[in-house]
Amino acid sequence: MKAAPFAYVRPATLDDVLAELAGGDGKVLAGGQSLVPVLAMRLGRPGTLVDITAVPALASATVEKDGYRVGAAVRQRAVEHDPAARAVPLIGMAMPFVGHRELRSRGTVCGSLAHADPAAELPAVACCLDARVELAGPAGRRTVPATEFVTGAMSTAAGPEDLVVSVTFPAAAAGEGYGFAEIARRHGDFALAGVVTRVRVGPGGAVTDARLTGFGVSDRPVTRDVTGLFDAGETEHDLRPATAALAEEVVDTGGDTHGSTGYRRRLFGVLAARELSRGLRRARDRRETA
Numbered sequence: 201m202k203a204a205p206f207a208y209v210r211p212a213t214l215d216d217v218l219a220e221l222a223g224g225d226g227k228v229l230a231g232g233q234s235l236v237p238v239l240a241m242r243l244g245r246p247g248t249l250v251d252i253t254a255v256p257a258l259a260s261a262t263v264e265k266d267g268y269r270v271g272a273a274v275r276q277r278a279v280e281h282d283p284a285a286r287a288v289p290l291i292g293m294a295m296p297f298v299g300h301r302e303l304r305s306r307g308t309v310c311g312s313l314a315h316a317d318p319a320a321e322l323p324a325v326a327c328c329l330d331a332r333v334e335l336a337g338p339a340g341r342r343t344v345p346a347t348e349f350v351t352g353a354m355s356t357a358a359g360p361e362d363l364v365v366s367v368t369f370p371a372a373a374a375g376e377g378y379g380f381a382e383i384a385r386r387h388g389d390f391a392l393a394g395v396v397t398r399v400r401v402g403p404g405g406a407v408t409d410a411r412l413t414g415f416g417v418s419d420r421p422v423t424r425d426v427t428g429l430f431d432a433g434e435t436e437h438d439l440r441p442a443t444a445a446l447a448e449e450v451v452d453t454g455g456d457t458h459g460s461t462g463y464r465r466r467l468f469g470v471l472a473a474r475e476l477s478r479g480l481r482r483a484r485d486r487r488e489t490a
Contacts, residue, residue, distance in 0.1 A: 275304070330411075335365065336363050338361050418451065
């Protein structure tokens with residue numbers, strides 16, 4: 201199929217972008233890796249495509265005092281190769297699983313968040329780290345925690361006249377370790393089930409905070425404080441009963457031709473135990489080398 205007719209504009213300033221989005225009939229175009237197929241299938245018929253790639257203020261990724269800030273027009277491939285992104289180790293762990301290299305060369309980090317596919321990697325990373333999403337719209341600018349930004353499958357807190365300006369990922373702190381894993385039919389596909397973990401240890405090496413986000417298992421990334429799971433032990437084997445029980449709560453997506461709900465729960469339970477254990481080991485390694 202071919203896309204329905206639309207107008208195309210490429211403003212040079214943020215104010216002009218917001219002016220073009222006023223009225224709610226415009227759609228933001230950055231990388232287009234999700235939007236263009238939607239247009240081609242006529243699942244979306246915006247009156248105007250607002251290309252934001254000519255706005256310099258949206259084209260940079262920088263380390264700032266509160267973390268690594270990625271502008272709305274920054275390509276995923278640019279972040280993947282940005283030395284500054286090492287401030288957020290989870291980005292480097294997750295990025296090779298985001299589609300394929302060719303897709304990452306055009307797709308943007310903020311675009312993935314705005315598309316809000318429940319099986320996508322970057323929204324899950326943002327939720328696990330409690331990243332902050334900056335929006336601009338008719339009411340001015342506001343910042344929304346990632347866990348509140350994604351409100352459902354392909355649904356976010358951004359209104360039709362809003363623009364996702366940037367996302368800021370908190371930089372890793374001493375004593376923090378991370379885990380990331382997903383199971384997909386083929387590398388580059390969306391996950392049948394995936395897990396992102398962040399584990400923090402204190403000066404004595406004990407777990408003081410642990411957080412887990414599952415993706416591909418519900419209508420949005422599901423984040424839980426899982427510090428208490430370590431009460432049963434620290435190894436993958438020790439954690440397995442608790443993560444299996446957690447899977448019963450977290451995994452509520454229906455089965456499909458690629459896997460039943462029960463299969464996804466088993467995947468989630470195994471991945472969660474493994475990545476929490478790995479996160480703990482890495483947290484202690486970082487504490488010792490800090």
